[in-house]
Amino acid sequence: xxxxxxxxxxxxxxxxxxxxxxxxxxxxxxxxxxxxxxxxxxxxxxxxxxxxxxxxxxxxxxxxxxxxxxxxxxxxxxxxxxxxxxxxxxxxxxxxxxxxxxxxxxxxxxxxxxxxxxxxxxxxxxxxxxxxxxxxxxxxxxxxxxxxxxxxxxxxxxxxxxxxxxxxxxxxxxxxxxxxxxxxxxxxxxxxxxxxxxxxxxxxxxxxxxxxxxxxxxxxxxxxxxxxxxxxxxxxxxxxxxxxxxxxxxxxxxxxxxxxxxxxxxxxxxxxxxxxxxxxxxxxxxxxxxxxxxxxxxxxxxxxxxxxxxxxxxxxxxxxxxxxxxxxxxxxxxxxxxxxxxxxxxxxxxxxxxxxxxxx
Numbered sequence: 001x002x003x004x005x006x007x008x009x010x011x012x013x014x015x016x017x018x019x020x021x022x023x024x025x026x027x028x029x030x031x032x033x034x035x036x037x038x039x040x041x042x043x044x045x046x047x048x049x050x051x052x053x054x055x056x057x058x059x060x061x062x063x064x065x066x067x068x069x070x071x072x073x074x075x076x077x078x079x080x081x082x083x084x085x086x087x088x089x090x091x092x093x094x095x096x097x098x099x100x101x102x103x104x105x106x107x108x109x110x111x112x113x114x115x116x117x118x119x120x121x122x123x124x125x126x127x128x129x130x131x132x133x134x135x136x137x138x139x140x141x142x143x144x145x146x147x148x149x150x151x152x153x154x155x156x157x158x159x160x161x162x163x164x165x166x167x168x169x170x171x172x173x174x175x176x177x178x179x180x181x182x183x184x185x186x187x188x189x190x191x192x193x194x195x196x197x198x199x200x201x202x203x204x205x206x207x208x209x210x211x212x213x214x215x216x217x218x219x220x221x222x223x224x225x226x227x228x229x230x231x232x233x234x235x236x237x238x239x240x241x242x243x244x245x246x247x248x249x250x251x252x253x254x255x256x257x258x259x260x261x262x263x264x265x266x267x268x269x270x271x272x273x274x275x276x277x278x279x280x281x282x283x284x285x286x287x288x289x290x291x292x293x294x295x296x297x298x299x300x301x302x303x304x305x306x307x308x309x310x311x312x313x314x315x316x317x318x319x320x321x322x323x324x325x326x327x328x329x330x331x332x333x334x335x336x337x338x339x340x341x342x343x344x345x346x347x348x349x350x351x352x353x354x355x356x357x358x359x360x
Contacts, residue, residue: 003323008350019341020054022064033088041315044184045120078110087118106275111243112266122175125163129171140239146219148229151206158235173309178232238267323352
């Protein structure tokens with residue numbers, strides 16, 4: 001895959017988004033969230049999603065000018081209506097409101113309804129960690145995963161995430177789908193015409209399949225069997241039931257249901273570390289915990305024990321130096337969008353030479 005300067009790529013994505021009808025400041029938020037996912041090695045939630053967001057805007061299924069409406073609140077609680085706006089934009093607006101409350105009360109939580117797919121949860125959790133806060137985030141998703149014992153998609157991949165600031169230069173980051181694999185990986189395999197590993201998914205009749213198209217029509221399997229199913233249900237209750245958004249199969253598919261909104265729900269719980277202990281002490285304690293974990297005796301053949309978030313931080317560091325990799329299909333989509341909107345800016349202007357490196 002060819003690589004691209006992340007700053008130049010961010011500028012291009014923002015320009016395309018603005019040309020697609022999104023206000024400039026909101027286009028910058030969306031571009032930053034998408035490029036950040038690619039930067040950290042989460043291409044399934046990165047720039048490859050831009051085209052479908054813009055398509056849904058064009059069809060009137062996303063309102064790029066939606067206001068964030070706080071329906072009711074208590075001092076540390078918000079119930080938010082995203083107004084069918086861009087998920088990334090409305091999530092960040094909600095977080096800004098929550099951060100003010102968390103600084104005052106030590107803890108603040110929010111539900112968000114009438115939202116969209118909003119990318120990688122770790123983007124918001126890492127933002128909070130940079131503010132010396134801890135964010136626990138969940139989101140419902142379009143149906144992709146059956147309950148344990150079933151073969152009909154009911155739940156989304158229903159991820160849960162949290163990030164913790166450290167003194168290591170990167171946060172401890174937990175961001176996982178409650179499915180065996182994120183549905184974005186199946187979508188990516190379908191786009192690239194690749195087979196799936198055995199054990200990821202079932203077809204519509206409940207048979208194991210390695211065909212990505214059959215998997216998209218069928219169901220992804222829950223991680224850890226009934227345990228993943230239980231976690232998926234917990235996420236559904238927090239994100240969908242508590243928020244008042246659509247539940248399970250009532251959530252619109254981003255790619256298939258182009259005639260109706262998704263009505264996705266999210267849940268945020270934001271803690272200010274200083275309300276619990278001195279932030280310097282917290283960082284010292286978490287660093288000591290990391291050091292003790294990494295000092296554990298490794299299994300045969302294992303060179304290094306990694307902490308969640310460490311690999312993606314290394315990916316981001318390498319991609320900042322070498323450029324962000326994009327698949328040929330995603331590169332073609334960006335070129336097509338630039339041409340369609342009549343932009344003079346093109347992806348090739350962001351390309352990094354194969355042997356080149358970006359300035360630190």
